[in-house]
Amino acid sequence: MNYQKGVGLIEILASILILAIAVLGFIALQYRSLDIAAEALKRVEAINLARNLAERIYVNKTAYSDYKSIATSISTATSCLNTAGCNATAFAAKDLADIKAQATARGMSIGVDTCPNTTNGRQCIFVAWDVTKAEKGSCTETDSFVYKADAKCVVVEAF
Template identity: 30%
Template sequence: MNRLNHQHGVGLIEVLVALLLLSIAVLGFSALQVRAISATDESLVRTKSLTIVRNLAEIMRAYPEAYVTGSGTAFTSAAASTLNAVPTIQAVISGSAIETVTVSGKTISILATGVNCLSTEVETVDGKKMPKQPCSMDQLAARDALMVKKIAADEDIKLGITTCPGTSANAIQQQMCIITAWNDTSPIMSDSDATACTTSNGVYKTGSHCLMSEAY
């Protein structure tokens, strides 16, 4: 009888120990689930970023002679040799506008209203009828850049175009770097800015959420 009295509560202790071990296992499993979800989200954003980079690179190749001067939402057409002229696509991506910009006095828009640079008329050239081009090359480049920028903004992805490390000339025909960034990372290369994607030499910063790709 005394032996039974000494064993009172042993079963309860065993249950508590089992619950403790189960709790530790569940916590570990939960942590793995959180990490897995985070990795999946990061992979999804990177896939979207790659698509945006490819689209933007193709647009850059399509308009190798589109240059403008100015900043913000208003730009003026300029030749590549003009002082302070920059590639139109780089200027639009770096500017504040997402849906509308003004190039050479014409407001270019990706909205249903405004000039969207789509041909709706025909003209006769050398006796042949062809679509009338309502926009210049700079204006077309601005429109296409706005479309990619809007897609990126809808996905909470920030865009940036800059000269790649080791490249001095700011010409779209030469090597340029496209940077996509998300979360708290900025699409820039900087040694002093803690939120920058990479250093000025193009080395990824620890903890940055971004992707840098070269375009030619």
């Protein structure tokens, strides 16, 4: 009687199938890690934009209340460099125009609004990307700092 020696075709096919499934799993992991890295990069850019605007608000404290009202309407502003007639409100408009231009170049939007659940009038800087809007209710729950599910935004509490 002759007995089979070596590996049969079925065993080889089964091992190739298992290997192919494992390789597809690794490919899926790599793809997901690229998505997570891109999201992390967007968050870092958003935090940097918000920090930049917060520093500008801190420097221009006399126009503190103007930043919220100007943020909804400003698209461009004239430069106050080498201009004698500029005031704090004009500087605020220029600051917001600069930051909005930087945000737009990165595919983001930026907004300033009163922070949720605060009685002292603190302002929050909202930076959002993709389909999320840079405002309360779109980025966070209306009266809290809880981010909405699938919201693509960063909220930074300013002064």
